Amino acid sequence: MKQLLRLFLLSVPLTAAAQNPIISGQFTADPTARVFNNKVYLYPSHDILPPEGQRQDWFCMEDYHVFSSEDLVTWEDHGMIVSQNNVPWVRPNSYSMWAPDCVERNGKYYFYFPTSPKQGGGFGVGVAIADKPEGPYIPEPEPIKGINGIDPCVLLASDGNAYIFWGAGRCAKLSDNMKELAEDNPKEVVKWGEREMVNIGVNCLQDLPNRQAEGPFAFEYNGNYYLTYPYVRENTEVLAYAMSKNPMGPYEYKGLIMAEHANGCWTNHHSIVNYKGQWYLFYHHNAYSPNDDKRRSVQIEKLYFNEDGTIKEVTPTLRGVGINKADSRIEVDRYSTASEGVEYAYLDTTNTFRGWEVKLPKKGSYITYNDVDFTGANAKTYVIANVKADKNTSIVIRENNKNGKVIARLNLQVEPEGGANAAGGGMMMRRRSNAGLWHTVTTTVNYAPKGVVNLYISCEGEAASIDWVQFKTPPTYFTAATATPAKPDAEGFIRRWTILEPIDKPNRSNTVFTDTYLREHFNTEYFPNQFTIVPENGQKVKVGKEKLTWHKLDSERFNVKLFRFADGLQKQIYGVLFWNVTVIDCPEEIKDVRLAVGSNSASMWWLNGEEVLLLSGDRRMVKDDAVSPRITLKKGINILRGAVINGPGMSDFCVRFIDENENPVTGYEIK
């Protein structure tokens, strides 16, 4: 058990699907995003709840994780890379692993991080080096000499130099080894009372709006250098920026990238990155910790430039960026836009990582949700929504806007049909009231959009709450057989069959399928020429008063899922009998083969009119469950016929021929 407990502490690679915030299940702050090897790597700080003995209302960070994503939607956590207790110069249990950065130079990855040193006060900046963006990182034994401050950012400038920015906007050149400040940096001598201190580099924000400035992030674009940084404009931080033609300035103040967080969250901290041609702003907010703004979570927005190189101000959104796959759960409570009166709330205020719900308060209320990819959807696509309502109501999902095509109409029948006192009976459980309870509703779409569209989701009646929606497309079980002859598959399974729609054959249990029962009921004539017919696709036969149709199909799977065949035709699925025929064309006689069958439930098989195999009793679809005696496939046409019967089970079968060595026989065609 001790070993198990220790193993729990090892990090588990986990991924997080997202809108904003992008990472759930843990806090992330001070995001530096970098593009390495066509992937976005995210190096945030890692806020945690302070352990006992630490100040409970202050920042608390003990290590760093690195995350990566190729679509800005799904993030993989590569685990812990640097911890306060595995760096030689760091004061143990100082919980001050603040905003980091990482850059690549000459195939090495340099991770810069500020934290509390064992010697002296303030903050030092350390370097850890790896061969891959996700590590493992080996920390240098000493911090960078000449830096006392927080929040390092390294700019690899087009002049060939690397510059490091830190603290309230100081900048110095790095030497080629990326681990020391260069010799030729300017030096300023500052007097602190009697003491004289030498500050290396220049303070780029000296004469700019800089109250409590920190977290500098510098980048280069179109011949301009941008120095972006949080500072306190009034009471809490904004993200601002300045521009220059030189990495070390002088910089000219340009304005805001993002205003103060509306909820009073004290800090903001950011990075700006171009990925696949689009600029993104990574920043943080306290969305998962509404009452404690020292526990923050990373968010992303798209960022745009004006023609003159200035930056358009960015507004935080719930939706964030990235395209959601329609068949994933889409948290529409992080919507793009909403009508007046729409509210969102935590599903569980004691565990905010469970996310939110959105309430559409009245008829006509709506939300929009941008960028959902319906690729692969078709007429059989169905929508599932996790919803809640006090009264019967409906929700409509349209394509793009309120006049768009209706994708689906969700009826929330939350009250028992026939009223709350409806009498019981077999369907009693279905009549349970769902009023005020989360439950899922499922319905086939009216229309399946193509490609990427926006969702317009509106309330068409009484108030309704939504947690998520998902559009699923069932697998294809069968395709129509073509005129081209088929081959058995690599394992010898015959996938082309002409199947008759199910014959009603009520049985409440599979255990009744005795040999006697089966011989009697399989040898009953349900339709004319039952044992000789080689049916065409679409041919009809009369069974009792019903006309049933033969369907010539190719199964997508080795097992022919009769259950799905019947279900797809909206026919009876339980208590049924299926007739199946296939035509085998052998180029030569094949002797001493065995017919190998698995079926759910019992089945009987005839080759060229002769009974060759009976699977009786309570059968399950097991590959090679039973085989025939040795038989001969004659040269030319052979007719293989089978009947499968079932009570309350999911009918299917798999059939192949095997040779003396139990290897599949494949040397024939299926007409």
Added chain:
Amino acid sequence: MNKIKSTLTLLSLSLTTSFAQVGQPFIHDPSTIVECDGKYYTYGTGGGGLISEDGWTWKSGAERPGGGAAPDAMKIGDRYLVIYGATGGGLGGGHNGRILTMWNKTMDPKSPDFKYTEAIEVAASDGLEDNDAIDPGLLLDPTTGRLWVCYGTYFGTIRLIEIDPNTGERVKGNKELDIAIDCEATDLIYRDGWYYLLGTHGTCCDGVNSTYNIVVGRSRTVTGPYIDNVGRDMYHGGGRMVIAAGDGVTGPGHFGRYIIDEGIEIMSCHYEADYAQGGRSVLGIRPLLWKNEWPIAGESFKGGTFEIESERRGYALELAVDFVRQNVQRAGGGFGFGGGGNSNTPVTPIENQKLEEVIGTWPTENIPVRIGDYMFRPHQRWTITPVAEAGGFLGGAYCKIVIEGTERALAATADLELTTVSEFTGADEQLWRIEQATDGTYRIMPKAIPGQEGLNTKYVLYSIADSTPTLAEWDFSTDNSKWNLRAH
């Protein structure tokens, strides 16, 4: 007539003697058994569950909210994780299932700490897809610390997902993986580099006619493929039998493994019908044996008359009394085997030595024991009988071990040696916990050591030398700890 009647009586006795658990062990789809503060718990379909103080006598009383089907349970750290399946449309036909997890600090409903956290959904099926999200089984992978769940029924595939062992939530972004078809009530276990997927095959819920049975496939990775003993993938319906009907019970289903000690394992299941209990669905506990790295259910131990053979040397436990020669002429004669005598003399069988021929030579007080060549003589033949009023342990009832035809009982002594007392008194040191080990041998352990407090779970019958038994700590790695019970 009398003879017929007595035969019938015997027959009916054998039909009504239950070797399933005693008490009111009525349950369907029992979770893996979990121990909490010295008591054992298992949860079943429908909400409640069973509690046992000793692992043998079970009664209802375990509590679990949420209803639904086929839970599993596990201790992780200092908390208990319970996972179960709930169905949206009700068990009456819908296949839109949900797998839910919840935590509790204790399993004891009487504890002040007993409070379940709010259930969290970790998987769901929408009613249309090829999966029914009920019947979850948990595996905490001892090699990685990662927590896996298999779930599903005949309605589609068995799926594998990963959940976070710290929160009980689904690992973000984790995708379901199809690992088997044609089974339900599955469970995953790990042993010595192999992952095993145990599935329940056949039909449930049809009383004595239920054909439920448990099959297994194995894989070197948790994600499969799970292959059976003939190379067939469980995704193609493969599976090797672990336990099926027999011994007065039908329809074993819903496997759970419990490791008592190294080399001592049990499996739990339900039997769809226990003939001895009127065909009710009951909890079953059987030894779990490992044969060529495949799990297989051992038989319930019913007692009988045996040679107690040491695995160490093959000698037999016996009373330390004088060997009494049988007064029978050696057949044949001379030095040539088969050469002498009259070949026309009819061959007459020889009777075994009888107790009354030798008992007079034995002391009447305590007689020590030793280990010697087995000659099926009265001082070597032990009758082992469950003692109903003595209670039991996880999976079995305490037994007395007496010389056949007598009440002379094997007993532990305060100095960790062995003796026999002339009359079995029911004292704890005369009661024995007999468990089949994973290799098919037996562990034989006194219920108590005189002068030591509480139950003994440490010392076992042990061959300290080829001919000398003693009590010593259980060690699966040595044959000195192990015994065979041979009826011959």
